[in-house]
Amino acid sequence: MPHIVLVATGGTIASFAATEGGPVSAGLSGDALLQSLHAPLPGITVEVDNFTVAGSNALTLEAVHGVCRHIDARLSEPGVDGVVVTHGTDTMEESAFLARLLVRSDKPVVFTGAQRHAGQPDTDGPRNMRDAILAAAIPDLTGVGAVILFEGEIHGARHVSKVHASRVDTFRSNGHGKLGEVDEDEVHLYTRPARPRLVLDAPLLDPEVELVAAGLGSTPRYLEWCASSGVSGVVIEAFGRGNAPKGYAEAIRKLVAAGIPVILATRCTEGRTRAIYGSDGGAVTLVEAGAILAGDLSAAKARLLLAALLPTLPAGPERLALIAEAVTKV
Numbered sequence: 291m292p293h294i295v296l297v298a299t300g301g302t303i304a305s306f307a308a309t310e311g312g313p314v315s316a317g318l319s320g321d322a323l324l325q326s327l328h329a330p331l332p333g334i335t336v337e338v339d340n341f342t343v344a345g346s347n348a349l350t351l352e353a354v355h356g357v358c359r360h361i362d363a364r365l366s367e368p369g370v371d372g373v374v375v376t377h378g379t380d381t382m383e384e385s386a387f388l389a390r391l392l393v394r395s396d397k398p399v400v401f402t403g404a405q406r407h408a409g410q411p412d413t414d415g416p417r418n419m420r421d422a423i424l425a426a427a428i429p430d431l432t433g434v435g436a437v438i439l440f441e442g443e444i445h446g447a448r449h450v451s452k453v454h455a456s457r458v459d460t461f462r463s464n465g466h467g468k469l470g471e472v473d474e475d476e477v478h479l480y481t482r483p484a485r486p487r488l489v490l491d492a493p494l495l496d497p498e499v500e501l502v503a504a505g506l507g508s509t510p511r512y513l514e515w516c517a518s519s520g521v522s523g524v525v526i527e528a529f530g531r532g533n534a535p536k537g538y539a540e541a542i543r544k545l546v547a548a549g550i551p552v553i554l555a556t557r558c559t560e561g562r563t564r565a566i567y568g569s570d571g572g573a574v575t576l577v578e579a580g581a582i583l584a585g586d587l588s589a590a591k592a593r594l595l596l597a598a599l600l601p602t603l604p605a606g607p608e609r610l611a612l613i614a615e616a617v618t619k620v
């Protein structure tokens with residue numbers, strides 16, 4: 291009989307409004323969530339493990355690093371077959387990406403949550419949670435890395451993102467597609483990620499890596515601030531193929547010269563960065579200035595990769611090459 295550990299961290303799935311029409315906040319334990327399931331679990335035992343009760347928008351890198359360490363510890367127990375993490379949807383794709391990167395065990399790790407809170411009559415939490423437990427109990431997910439189970443779909447953590455602010459079918463792997471789905475009591479895995487998982491042994495996540503989004507005509511002011519403010523790495527969410535506004539190349543050159551690595555991601559939800567365009571702000575110029583292209587890795591996930599890498603890498607010129615290599619392998 292599969293034994294699944296339910297690591298509860300809060301989120302909308304564990305939230306309700308204390309007063310009619312008042313603010314919604316997290317407050318339910320994993321035990322309450324488990325009691326809300328609409329149908330019994332066929333031949334699966336579930337052990338509740340209450341880790342924290344928070345909105346995922348307010349989680350710190352330190353807390354999520356702790357969640358990943360905790361998942362690994364639980365999965366190292368011979369009697370545990372898989373872990374389900376209940377989590378807020380706002381940053382679920384980031385925590386799932388970190389679990390893919392930091393959890394050593396190959397046993398299934400399934401993140402889930404809800405868009406409609408537990409006090410709403412049509413909350414999506416109980417069904418998502420039941421589906422997630424069913425998915426974590428099948429050996430097919432072994433070696434796939436962390437996934438998100440939501441509205442019946444299974445999405446790999448590398449490509450998934452939250453695409454709708456309120457609808458229940460909010461998770462998509464744009465340009466890649468889902469890995470599988472749950473249909474009543476059946477779990478179907480259609481696809482496995484082609485690339486082997488990059489696993490990092492990060493003792494901590496560097497909280498000083500900043501994410502800067504470019505907009506039409508925006509100034510390099512934030513990058514200049516980063517150069518003088520104790521920031522240890524910068525990810526720029528740039529345009530299209532990885533192009534940015536005027537003045538960014540010079541700001542990147544200064545950051546890199548000061549030993550602060552810069553990764554350039556695209557704000558497009560599909561496709562890859564590539565150094566094609568020259569002139570001030572073109573990706574050719576930005577790469578010449580020292581920026582590393584993120585390929586199809588989102589800016590939010592590139593920031594987490596950099597935060598996991600920096601504490602482990604030697605200072606010095608080879609650092610940039612090691613970061614660039616990790617970006618191609620993740």
Ligand code: ASP
Pocket residue numbers: 300301302303344345346347377378379380381403404405
């Ligand atoms: N703010 C909530 C959170 O991320 C939203 C959710 O769970 O859907 O915790």
